[in-house]
Amino acid sequence: MKQRPILFSAPMVRALLDGSKTQTRRIITPQPQAVSENKIIDWEGDAKVLAQLLKQSGKECPYGQVGDQLWVRETWRTDDSLDSKAPSTFASWPVKYEADGKVLTHGAFHGNTKGKTRTSIHMPRWASRITLEITGVRVERLQDISEEDAMSEGAIGGHGAIPNYQYAATPVEHFKHIWESINGAESWEANPWVWVLEFKRVEQ
Numbered sequence: 001m002k003q004r005p006i007l008f009s010a011p012m013v014r015a016l017l018d019g020s021k022t023q024t025r026r027i028i029t030p031q032p033q034a035v036s037e038n039k040i041i042d043w044e045g046d047a048k049v050l051a052q053l054l055k056q057s058g059k060e061c062p063y064g065q066v067g068d069q070l071w072v073r074e075t076w077r078t079d080d081s082l083d084s085k086a087p088s089t090f091a092s093w094p095v096k097y098e099a100d101g102k103v104l105t106h107g108a109f110h111g112n113t114k115g116k117t118r119t120s121i122h123m124p125r126w127a128s129r130i131t132l133e134i135t136g137v138r139v140e141r142l143q144d145i146s147e148e149d150a151m152s153e154g155a156i157g158g159h160g161a162i163p164n165y166q167y168a169a170t171p172v173e174h175f176k177h178i179w180e181s182i183n184g185a186e187s188w189e190a191n192p193w194v195w196v197l198e199f200k201r202v203e204q
Contacts (some may be wrong), residue, residue, distance in 0.1 A: 004063060006070040006132075007120045009182060011075045013099035015154030016130055016201065025142065025151040025194040026063065032139075032193050047140045050193065054139065062136050062196050069202065070129035074099055075121040079111035086126045095127045104129055118159075129204070136198035142179070143191045150175040152198075 006024075008016065018179070032050055054060075063070060065102035074100040082090055094105045103113055106126060125191035145153070152169035155178055157171040169177070179186050 001067055001069060002064055003071055003125075003131075004067045005123075005125070005128075006063060006190055007071050008072045009120075010075060010099040011016070011178070013072065013097070013130070016072065016132075017100065018200070020142050020200065021152070021154035022154065022199060023149060024197050024199075025145070025153070025179075026197070027142075027187070028139065028193045028195055047138065047144075051139050063137075063195060063197055065137060066134055068134050069200065070132045071128040071198075073120040073128065074130075074134065075117060075120050076123055076127060077113055077115045077117050078127070079113070080115040081111075081118045087118065087122050087127070091124070091126045095129075097129065102129075131202040131204055132199040133202050134197055134199050136194045136196075139193055140196055141191050142188065142194050144191055145172060145175060147171045149196075153178070 008024075011118050012021060013022075027102050053181065077096050078093045082093065091109050092106050094103055094108055096103045096119060122133065147170060150157075154174045155171045155175035157169045157174040159168045160178045161169040161174040165173075165177075176188055
């Protein structure tokens, strides 16, 4: 079993915490290509064939395989006396998680959580409060997501799910809005191949 870090935005962290998010999609980089008539073209085959080609070429999912674990990085803050120090230089201090305001001491008997806001990319392993076990890995086009899978992404839809949208959004419409808010509208329109990771939360 291997452990790797993975970043999530605050809304998605809250969805992980309440159990509504059990999937995530990440763009395959670089995008799969195939050789046809001595030219490199975008691969347009089906997902099962593509998965076989990726495996044969030795390209594995960079987030891991079934049974591996992902530890979540999210926006956080800790003691203000540490504001000038890199997270790699300290450990076991109280942490406040910006997604929901929860504070965990991580075994410390000292310190506060009045320090500067630190971005998720700078969260060390010891400060992470969420660990996920991968239960499934597959590839598909981004826009091939089903309504059921959109809900598993934490996109429940409904009235108010999309700001200034007068209708009740479907889960897929809600997911599209979330995706574009993170990756941009151009990314959705490009309809890239993505890794689809299914997971369950590991109790810590």
